[in-house]
Amino acid sequence: MLSSNLAAFDMDGTLVQGRLVFALADRFDLSDKVRSIQSHRLMAGHEQTKAIAALFAGLTTKDLESTIASIPFTKNCERTIAALKDRGYKIGIISDSYTIAAGFVADRLNLDFVMANKLQIFNGKITGKVDMPLGWDRIGCYCKISVCKRYHLEKSADYFCVPIENTLAVGDTKSDICMIQRAGVGIAFMPKDEEIKKASDKIVNEPDLLKVLNFVNKAF
């Protein structure tokens, strides 16, 4: 059966409370280094992702998995996903975090698709190298981040034969803007920076994911 709607969620700060990269950095005493890379204005987003992944070289997949498991879901995350599923939505994560984390969250929520950066692992350890899906290079998106969310929203909608007007996108930072602006309904959830506040007229300022449904369909 063809699905007529699709929802794409950012992961960090949207489906889960907090950010995996910060949680890892805190735990392994790399916070200053991560912050210094992220504040590097001349470095494009995808270059920052590469530099941050290199900092994690030597950590084990177990280190990653236990850190991921310690990050709680956002309030009413499961209920929101269930309500969208009842409506026949295809649902997925488009994240500039890592597949190992996004896959874990997607499994727990039983989602339909996942797009994220893939950390290269050798003998159970992170090598420091990362495979980035990119996408902005193909469609000329300004974002230049490791996962162009607009490109992957369009690709997922195509894959599930959902018209782009019937898509919902939810995110909380400027890395979500290109996706939010392209989606039929684009929502800034608990926005963390001025850029995304300015880019979206649909904003949820309460830490309750169920509130995004107010913008989707009054019947919720």
Ligand SMILES: [Zn+2]
């Ligand atoms: Zn983009």
